[in-house]
Amino acid sequence: MAAPIAIHLEFGGGAELLFNGVKEHHVTLPSQSEPWDMKQLLVWIQRNLLKERPELFLQGDSVRPGILVLINDADWELMGELEYQLQDRDNVVFISTLHGG
Amino acid sequence: MAAPIAIHLEFGGGAELLFNGVKEHHVTLPSQSEPWDMKQLLVWIQRNLLKERPELFLQGDSVRPGILVLINDADWELMGELEYQLQDRDNVVFISTLHGG
Amino acid sequence: SLTSKPALSNEDIMRYSRQLLLPELGVQGQLNLSKTSVLIVGCGGLGCPLAQYLAAAGIGRLGLLDYDEVELSNLHRQVLHGEENQGQAKALSAAKAVKRYTKLHIMWNSASVQYVQFTRHLDFTDLIYDIVADCSDNVPTRYLVNDACVISGKPLVSASALRMEGQLTVYNYRGGPCYRCLYPVPPPPETVTNCSDGGVLGVVPGIMGCFQALEVLKIASGQGSSCGQQLVMFDAQDARFRSIKLRPKQPGCAVCGENPSVTQLVDYEAFCGSAATDKCRKLNL
Amino acid sequence: SLTSKPALSNEDIMRYSRQLLLPELGVQGQLNLSKTSVLIVGCGGLGCPLAQYLAAAGIGRLGLLDYDEVELSNLHRQVLHGEENQGQAKALSAAKAVKRYTKLHIMWNSASVQYVQFTRHLDFTDLIYDIVADCSDNVPTRYLVNDACVISGKPLVSASALRMEGQLTVYNYRGGPCYRCLYPVPPPPETVTNCSDGGVLGVVPGIMGCFQALEVLKIASGQGSSCGQQLVMFDAQDARFRSIKLRPKQPGCAVCGENPSVTQLVDYEAFCGSAATDKCRKLNL
Numbered sequence: 192m193a194a195p196i197a198i199h200l201e202f203g204g205g206a207e208l209l210f211n212g213v214k215e216h217h218v219t220l221p222s223q224s225e226p227w228d229m230k231q232l233l234v235w236i237q238r239n240l241l242k243e244r245p246e247l248f249l250q251g252d253s254v255r256p257g258i259l260v261l262i263n264d265a266d267w268e269l270m271g272e273l274e275y276q277l278q279d280r281d282n283v284v285f286i287s288t289l290h291g292g
Numbered sequence: 293m294a295a296p297i298a299i300h301l302e303f304g305g306g307a308e309l310l311f312n313g314v315k316e317h318h319v320t321l322p323s324q325s326e327p328w329d330m331k332q333l334l335v336w337i338q339r340n341l342l343k344e345r346p347e348l349f350l351q352g353d354s355v356r357p358g359i360l361v362l363i364n365d366a367d368w369e370l371m372g373e374l375e376y377q378l379q380d381r382d383n384v385v386f387i388s389t390l391h392g393g
Numbered sequence: 394s395l396t397s398k399p400a401l402s403n404e405d406i407m408r409y410s411r412q413l414l415l416p417e418l419g420v421q422g423q424l425n426l427s428k429t430s431v432l433i434v435g436c437g438g439l440g441c442p443l444a445q446y447l448a449a450a451g452i453g454r455l456g457l458l459d460y461d462e463v464e465l466s467n468l469h470r471q472v473l474h475g476e477e478n479q480g481q482a483k484a485l486s487a488a489k490a491v492k493r494y495t496k497l498h499i500m501w502n503s504a505s506v507q508y509v510q511f512t513r514h515l516d517f518t519d520l521i522y523d524i525v526a527d528c529s530d531n532v533p534t535r536y537l538v539n540d541a542c543v544i545s546g547k548p549l550v551s552a553s554a555l556r557m558e559g560q561l562t563v564y565n566y567r568g569g570p571c572y573r574c575l576y577p578v579p580p581p582p583e584t585v586t587n588c589s590d591g592g593v594l595g596v597v598p599g600i601m602g603c604f605q606a607l608e609v610l611k612i613a614s615g616q617g618s619s620c621g622q623q624l625v626m627f628d629a630q631d632a633r634f635r636s637i638k639l640r641p642k643q644p645g646c647a648v649c650g651e652n653p654s655v656t657q658l659v660d661y662e663a664f665c666g667s668a669a670t671d672k673c674r675k676l677n678l
Numbered sequence: 679s680l681t682s683k684p685a686l687s688n689e690d691i692m693r694y695s696r697q698l699l700l701p702e703l704g705v706q707g708q709l710n711l712s713k714t715s716v717l718i719v720g721c722g723g724l725g726c727p728l729a730q731y732l733a734a735a736g737i738g739r740l741g742l743l744d745y746d747e748v749e750l751s752n753l754h755r756q757v758l759h760g761e762e763n764q765g766q767a768k769a770l771s772a773a774k775a776v777k778r779y780t781k782l783h784i785m786w787n788s789a790s791v792q793y794v795q796f797t798r799h800l801d802f803t804d805l806i807y808d809i810v811a812d813c814s815d816n817v818p819t820r821y822l823v824n825d826a827c828v829i830s831g832k833p834l835v836s837a838s839a840l841r842m843e844g845q846l847t848v849y850n851y852r853g854g855p856c857y858r859c860l861y862p863v864p865p866p867p868e869t870v871t872n873c874s875d876g877g878v879l880g881v882v883p884g885i886m887g888c889f890q891a892l893e894v895l896k897i898a899s900g901q902g903s904s905c906g907q908q909l910v911m912f913d914a915q916d917a918r919f920r921s922i923k924l925r926p927k928q929p930g931c932a933v934c935g936e937n938p939s940v941t942q943l944v945d946y947e948a949f950c951g952s953a954a955t956d957k958c959r960k961l962n963l
């Protein structure tokens with residue numbers, strides 16, 4: 192069994208509007224048999240935080256195009272994307288790309 | 293005996309010009325009988341880094357008026373100023389106030 | 394504070410539509426802006442973009458204060474002034490340029506942009522303004538503006554820039570420290586570098602002046618600033634911003650402390666041992 | 679690239695004296711600026727301050743490109759346009775306003791500010807420019823500008839702003855990623871919010887446009903930008919900047935990768951399923 196882990200979630204660039212406008216969320220992921228990875232985190236977010244219109248946040252088993260994911264201040268592409276195994280106290284940011292000028 | 297400690301020094305706002313224009317210095321303070329405090333750090337900086345015109349940096353046993361000291365991203369006034377005891381890996385910033393507009 | 398506009402006109406609604414859409418601003422925030430007056434001390438590299446964005450956003454009244462005239466060496470950063478304004482008072486040149494953004498306001502407030510002659514003794518009548526922005530370029534003026542703000546109870550949105558660095562703090566705001574709490578003793582004149590000596594990349598005060606405009610607009614609209622008791626430092630070379638928690642208001646501060654020794658404006662050139670200009674650094678005493 | 683000015687005139691030395699003093703710029707940096715041409719795509723909230731500060735700093739040639747006309751709702755943030763310019767092409771209005779800052783340059787290069795009519799198909803003849811700044815307001819234009827920069831080998835200084843947030847990255851710079859490396863698939867049109875829908879506080883693009891000017895000037899002068907493979911995010915509400923390390927150039931990228939499928943400009947409105955304007959969000963196919 193992996194112990195519960197506390198992580199810090201942030202939403203920005205408008206993605207926070209899907210979460211009642213709340214930019215920062217301190218959450219605890221419950222104990223489970225395997226370590227938590229990003230793929231499971233997305234499912235957890237959909238079930239526990241994302242109240243409506245999941246298609247504006249998710250597409251298939253990943254985030255929709257136009258949302259950048261940052262793990263501990265680095266692009267998740269550098270960290271293994273969906274396979275990244277979350278650690279206690281990780282900081283995960285979902286930022287919607289802006290296009291206005 | 294206190295063990296040697298590694299600290300990160302930064303100079304900005306023009307204070308770096310007294311240190312050959314180098315903004316960041318990784319230094320190791322040697323082992324000594326008592327723990328290192330800010331007062332001793334200023335003496336160490338004067339002896340080891342500050343090559344000329346110490347009056348542009350120091351006044352009496354403190355920094356000259358117009359230089360702000362930050363310890364781990366907080367004003368040193370919140371940390372005990374000259375009496376603050378340095379810890380391994382502390383970050384100490386000396387920033388000269390700007391007046392131009 | 395200015396008389397309240399009862400409501401936004403249709404033209405106001407069109408003009409400000411993009412910011413009226415913001416939940417952080419909205420109609421009430423826009424009305425708050427139209428009721429607020431701001432004094433800009435210094436119409437140089439910081440004051441120009443600040444005045445531009447405050448006027449464009451619909452601030453009710455701007456006071457523009459400067460002691461200096463427009464010179465060719467100002468134009469690389471002081472974007473309200475042009476070649477044709479050389480030799481003119483900067484405050485006047487800036488006021489003429491900024492009027493372009495405030496035509497609608499002038500319809501209900503003919504004095505919406507004021508040109509204030511600098512007298513080296515900031516008058517208390519200047520402090521009919523609700524918010525003061527320090528965009529000055531020398532130490533005596535920074536102490537003068539601070540003391541005037543503390544004595545008259547106004548928030549002070551202060552920025553500075555030199556070479557490729559900038560600094561910003563909101564002083565005397567919501568119980569936070571004032572400039573003297575941080576700097577009780579003026580720096581020795583020989584340690585002060587100004588833009589004439591040290592140079593400045595023009596867009597650095599551009600960024601800092603826009604940042605000042607942001608904090609003024611947040612205060613004026615009712616959102617509030619997040620830069621009280623904070624120092625924001627900008628390093629343009631590394632494109633890096635950093636925020637630092639500052640000390641609280643100091644009980645022993647000479648002007649905002651428990652037993653202030655400064656209760657009216659003093660001679661700041663004598664106090665600092667330097668002149669209230671960025672041209673000639675040392676005062677001959 | 680433009681013909682080199684052999685040396686700075688006495689008037690140039692006076693005008694740029696405050697930045698000539700900077701060791702990071704100096705005479706060689708200033709000469710480099712005067713040899714550099716910059717294309718600004720979009721003369722709105724970002725493009726206005728960018729054009730202003732590049733012109734004032736002495737950039738050799740500016741190309742100003744926009745498809746749109748000046749409207750009343752632009753004026754709260756698009757500080758080169760005034761009420762009197764309503765209905766005018768934005769690129770033309772901006773070019774007239776910016777000429778004020780470049781009188782000296784016009785003496786040696788009569789084409790120092792160019793008004794480029796937007797055709798929705800950025801022409802390769804436009805890419806005589808050395809550096810491109812994306813100040814546009816819609817997704818198809820952002821892909822178009824990116825691909826044009828990759829194909830012609832130009833660095834792209836890109837910024838965006840919405841509500842109270844801004845983002846900045848330098849793409850296709852020193853081996854770093856391009857826009858498509860980060861965003862291989864365009865966002866679903868219904869997820870894209872623009873300034874007409876979402877609003878924007880005018881000084882936020884002001885800050886971001888000035889920041890773009892800084893990075894353009896660092897590249898043009900020879901210092902180099904620190905924002906390649908970096909995303910700078912700005913939250914105006916918290917007055918907080920943050921820098922994020924981005925992925926490297928992607929070998930599989932459709933335009934900058936090892937086997938690019940995009941080797942010339944394509945139909946970006948069809949690719950994105952939306953129109954190259956911030957007005958009407960969805961393209962009727």
Ligand SMILES: [Zn+2]
Pocket residue numbers: 570571572573574575642643646647648649650
């Ligand atoms: Zn005080």
Ligand SMILES: [Zn+2]
Pocket residue numbers: 855856857858859860927928931932933934935
């Ligand atoms: Zn690419």
